[in-house]
Amino acid sequence: MRKIKHPTIEQLELTDIMYALADPTRLEIVALLANSGRKLTCGEINLNRPKSSMSHHFKILRSAGLVETLIEGTEHMNSLRFNEVEQKYPGVLNSVLKATKKL
Amino acid sequence: MRKIKHPTIEQLELTDIMYALADPTRLEIVALLANSGRKLTCGEINLNRPKSSMSHHFKILRSAGLVETLIEGTEHMNSLRFNEVEQKYPGVLNSVLKATKKL
DNA sequence: TCTATAGTTCGATTATATTGGAACATTGAT
DNA sequence: ATCAATGTTCCAATATAATCGAACTATAGA
Known part of the structure; x- marks a missing residue:
């Protein structure tokens, strides 16, 4: 069973986060994950x-x-790491x- | 006397803001403006x-x-449009x- | 008017990102 | 074993962004 590597909280970089959220597609993915309330494929x-293309954006979000x-x-199964971030x-x-809810 | 055009509050786009803040140089400019408490040249x-290069980044921030x-x-004279944003x-x-204060 | 100062704009170069088709990997089911 | 389903990876093409020197603009001062 394969596992995907994720950064730890300590490794989170503000500019990486800002960069990931600066793209409309990725912002939409993030909003969907936040609003769904469950993990989404x-x-x-x-x-x-x-x-x-989607895989590319998920990779950046990850x-x-x-x-x-x-x-x-x-x-x-994808979920937002809301609490950690x-x-x-x-x-x-x-x-x-x-802010995305105003769009 | 020349005047520079700025967007109105209504025209502010979230993705533009995120994009502008995704660059380390611009983030630094923003932080300096915020912490200085006065307008900076x-x-x-x-x-x-x-x-x-600096002019380029200021243009994007504007x-x-x-x-x-x-x-x-x-x-x-540059200042942060904190209240409006x-x-x-x-x-x-x-x-x-x-978050920038943790960097 | 000539000069110095503060930034902008232009233009070319380089670097980085996005996009999407095709091949690949992993798992589950038959 | 074979096949279908779900994503990822690879690759090449295109698009967008960063960088910075040089030329330019606007203003202030002598």
Whole structure:
């Protein structure tokens, strides 16, 4: 069973987080994960883009520490690392999520 | 006397703001403006980079609505549009500024 | 008017990101 | 074993951004 590596809280870099959130597609993914209240597979997050593009964006969200991906069978279950990110940089993710609701 | 155009609060776009804040140099400029408590000229913000590079970053910060630049004589006085940005997207700029103090 | 100062704009170069098709890997089911 | 499903990785093309020297603009002062 494969496992995907994620950064620890200590390794979270503010600029990586900002960079990851600066892209509209990724911001949408983050908002969907936040609002769904449950883990979502990549397939459930359908933004009408090819798989390889979505995979690219997930990779960036993961490496920024924003998204955690657990492999269950053939599916990859994605969730927002909300509490961890908030712990390191309080208010950043929360306020950005609130801001996305105005869009 | 020349005047520089800035976006209105209504025109502020979240992704523009995030994009502007995703660059280390710009984040540093923003932090300096926030911590100084007064308007700073471009020259006072010395990050050991050529003028043209700094001007480029200021332009992006201005177009994102984060920085206001008033021309006084030959100098350009820069200030953070903190209250306006906070009004539109509460907590975003504030939490990012707090986060920069950990860097 | 000539000169110095503060920034901007231009233009070319280099670096980095996005995109998406095709091949690949892993797992589950038949 | 074979096959289908879910994503990832690879690769090449395109697009966008950063960098910085040089030329330019606007203003102030002598």
